[in-house]
Amino acid sequence: MEIVLETKSLTKKFKNITAVDNLDLVVYKGEVFGFLGPNGAGKSTTIRMLTSLIYPDQGEIYLFNKKLTANSKSILRKVGAIVESPDFYLYLTAFKNLEFLSQLYGINPTRKQIMEILDFVGLSNRWNSKVKTFSHGMKQRLGIAQALLHDPDLIILDEPTTGLDPQGMKEIRELVISLSKEKGKTVFISSHLLYEVELIANRMIIINRGKKVVEGYVKELLNEEKATYNFRLSNIERAKNILISLNFELNHDFEVNGNEMLISTKRISASQLNKIFVENGIEVFEFYRKRTLEEYFLEITRGQK
């Protein structure tokens, strides 16, 4: 697979704080790559380095197999980015902002092209409004529009759904998926919301305190985790004995909390467990899958795993 973006031992320090610490990552052509980490993990610092806003103290960044530091001008021509919130010249209209920003790529888009992009992000009816009148969501969409203007191969989006309402988040997610599926773009998307990445990314990396914690395909990472189920039962003591008889270890494979039981297992599915309890005369009031990728992510970033 063709590598679009690669970092090697990328490091950035701010005084005594190491914001990014020997970070290695690889992004392949055509994939949506999720860049995850809690707030302050070093995601924005990494993205700022990828977009030449700041310079690494150590390590190298390769984009399209070229060193970024030496070829930033030619590389950035193929990159569209939103770094943090997309801020525009508020006193200019959406159209004028896009016209100017595209000219800085050395292209002179026609009015039709700009309107098409605005239409793609759902802002064609507000093309002549000053950006200061835009909502946060509209600015985010305009941000995506400006990142697409010059038809880049790689699109870097830094937490594009931050501050949006659920509907706005959904719209941006759909936009990102369509960028990948319809336009065949490589998308590098950072987020601190795991479920968001779960919904749109093929591969992901989780970083914490500037360091890589885990990297891989989203599906593989999901398979790797144990399923955790929460059961509310009529007879906890009996259920406990049944599980012990099935070689489950208390406080390792399962925990008891009042009349609830938290069971972690890869061996037995939830429906099988349900069947076992019922067949043994235990009434199952409720059961649901407790462990999600979100919890997994939180555990990793807390260093609990």
Add this chain to the structure above:
Amino acid sequence: MKKFALVLFAFICFAFAQDKNANRIIEKIKANYDIINDYSVEIKGKVDFPDAVIPELKAKIFFKKPDKFKVESDNFMIIPRQSIKFYPDILNEKDYSSLILGEVEIDNLKHFIIKLISNNPEVEEVVTIWVNSENFTIRKMNLIGSRIGKVEIEFFYKFFDGKYWLPEKMTATFEASKILFPRMRRFDKNQKENSGQVQEGKILIQYYNYQVNRGLEDKIFEKKK
């Protein structure tokens, strides 16, 4: 006592005689100008003023008796009032004293020196004139007053049209410090303090193309609104 009365009588007689002689000379001076009802003349002027650069002036003067005048010019210049009337203002007053101080030779010609003092106590200027004994023109004029300091004016005459003695050149010397130009502050330089020394200023005026008694109309002297 008799002796004193005699001396006093002699002095009064002398002073009276002096006054009478001076008045006679002044009458002759006035006669020179009485025949000029109006005139116009072009002038070129040059001012030499310490700490000032003033370019040569070109102007046209119009004068009509008794005291109407107008100076027409686009240029800026300072000129003495006497450069228009050619004699001191005090001679237009009715109540003044005159005294012959003596005689002196200027350019090999005898000149009377006459002191003119206004009897109006509000006028503090004292004027001394040097009068040509042959044509009774004022060759020199000296004005002293606390406000104006000392101003010395010299005239150089020519006989025009076989009738009129009129100056073709005038020089004025004055105390520059008495003429106060309001000045602006300059930010890049510390302004020099006045040294207190008396510095002289000079004005030179040359007259050309006199047109005398051509009947200048009054409207020439009306000020533009």
Add this chain to the structure above:
Amino acid sequence: MILKMISFELYKIFKKWRTYIGFLALSIFIPILIYGVSEGGNHYQRILDRNMGDQFLIVGNLVNGWYVAFITIQAMIIHIPFFITLVAGDLFAGEGSAGTYRMLITRPIRRETIVVAKYIAGFIYALVFIVFFGLISTFPAIYFLGTGDLIVPLEKIIVIPSNEIYWRFLLAYFSSFISMCLVVSLAALFSSLVNNAIGPIVGTMAVIVIFLILGELPFELFEKISPYLFTKYMTVWIDSFDYPVDFSRILKSYAVLIGHGILFFAITLLNFRKKDILI
């Protein structure tokens, strides 16, 4: 690309309200000044007439349009840098406070190009402002008060004949432009260091005012350092009204001003090349 960047910068400058504060201020102040002089009955002429005593006459139209234009420059010596700084102080910091640095620097443009374009746009603004200043302080004044010789009542009293006035005013406005380019350079330098325009505006004006005051203090120490303060050379415009014009002095002032301008530009460039855009 540089031309596009410059036009972009100019477009941004002239789309901002603050850009017009200076123009507005001049449009209000100068007509008031002209009105004051014409209606006030030639105050200066009256002072002069009074000071001349009874024995001297002032000849010529002393308080004319040129005189008003001259005192306007003199009066605006502090204000014009302020109006210039209002815009130049925002050149870089404005991008910082608006967050648009990120938009700008993630484009395939060299950072040097951004700095050069911003500086040139700042110089063009200064030029436009000085041209406007020149036009508004001469044409209406001449229309209402006429022409004539210009009296320059400074340390020396210089009367400039009317035929010499045009080129002297042009030289004065050009000199003002050179001075304002230095103000642009200094304000832009400060602007590149921070992300809020207030700091550079206040900082630049503070430097100018403090240097002017230091250069004026009548103490030996300050008189010694005075030649090394660039503000001393910012009043180079006034040398256009000297007699005779000391062109070597003017060129020396230009050299000092341009030299400082280049220095400020170089510091800005070096700093901005390596600047981490963290906002």
